[in-house]
Amino acid sequence: QKEVEQNSGPLSVPEGAIASLNCTYSDRGSQSFFWYRQYSGKSPELIMFIYSNGDKEDGRFTAQLNKASQYVSLLIRDSQPSDSATYLCAVRGSYIPTFGRGTSLIVHP
């Protein structure tokens, strides 16, 4: 069974710090990797995707992928209170996107 594992948290960081979120996956055939942000009571929204090994940066967000270690991470620089949410890691290699259970991030002023 394909699995995506995330630490449920909560991860608490001070405003302005770097938040580091991690994810591991079991299916070596996975080809696409995504990070979603989900505010309480809302649906997930895509914030980053990465297909190749290495780093991908978009504004304050950096996604990192290591296929050999089956590991994906998301770094959020200069964290803001508005970044407080649950972050879902998702992988695809077939019809079905597989989601982790999410990591709760709390950014305190």
Place this chain on the structure above:
Amino acid sequence: SQTIHQWPATLVQPVGSPLSLECTVEGTSNPNLYWYRQAAGRGLQLLFYSVGIGQISSEVPQNLSASRPQDRQFILSSKKLLLSDSGFYLCAGAPDTHTEAFFGQGTRLTVV
């Protein structure tokens, strides 16, 4: 851009009543479509997915069913709701097997 319209946003239904949740897709044709359920504080549980009209795969045997009568329409149904059917239901779509899934606004279902 791709958009999923899902309604209603909230729903309160008595035990034993029927259910019909509908979502429609704009901006892409022949998408892969999904119904997920999210219990409070939990992850996304895949209920059904569809790769085309009339093609439905069930991931979890339960009190629910799904149908895809048109390319961009996906319906989640139940004949008799149970208390355990309460949750946050999300319709999602993806243009192909490698790109991201995009979500509707979700339906908060409470069975009383």
